[in-house]
Amino acid sequence: MLDHGAGLLTRPVNLYDGGFYMTPMAGGLRCAGTVELGGLDAPADPRRAEVIERQARRLVPDAGARLSDWLGFRPSMPDSLPVLGAVPGRPGICLNFGHGHLGLTLAAVCGGVIADLVSGDDPGVELAPFSATRF
Numbered sequence: 001m002l003d004h005g006a007g008l009l010t011r012p013v014n015l016y017d018g019g020f021y022m023t024p025m026a027g028g029l030r031c032a033g034t035v036e037l038g039g040l041d042a043p044a045d046p047r048r049a050e051v052i053e054r055q056a057r058r059l060v061p062d063a064g065a066r067l068s069d070w071l072g073f074r075p076s077m078p079d080s081l082p083v084l085g086a087v088p089g090r091p092g093i094c095l096n097f098g099h100g101h102l103g104l105t106l107a108a109v110c111g112g113v114i115a116d117l118v119s120g121d122d123p124g125v126e127l128a129p130f131s132a133t134r135f
Contacts, residue, residue: 002056003064004029018055028067031056033101035076044071076100084110084130086117094118095132 004024012023020033031052036045049069057063077083077098087093094114099106116123128134 001028001030001067003067008060008062015055015059020052022056029063074100081130083132084113085127088133
């Protein structure tokens with residue numbers, strides 16, 4: 001999080017090549033979006049935040065002091081696909097997780113698939129690529 005002073009940005013901005021967003025918030029300019037696969041108990045690698053900060057300052061040179069660092073966990077799968085579908089051998093139990101940074105984007109679509117499965121309707125989607133047994 002960088003101090004964004006007089007509101008340098010008024011809406012989220014994505015640096016596509018840098019793989020992160022800059023989002024103006026009440027507490028400053030949040031610069032986030034990369035993925036670090038370090039484990040649940042591993043400390044954050046400071047190099048990730050340093051790269052983001054360096055790129056953000058290149059685009060917004062008037063940004064103020066670095067206010068804080070933040071690390072959040074996302075349920076991401078090794079192949080970047082969610083786990084979606086019925087649990088083999090457990091009638092009535094379905095899985096819908098592992099969407100990584102796309103949880104809100106995929107929520108309605110995947111929720112509809114699960115609703116179809118639970119109600120016995122054909123979801124119209126081939127679910128084998130999303131099966132928990134693919135690993």
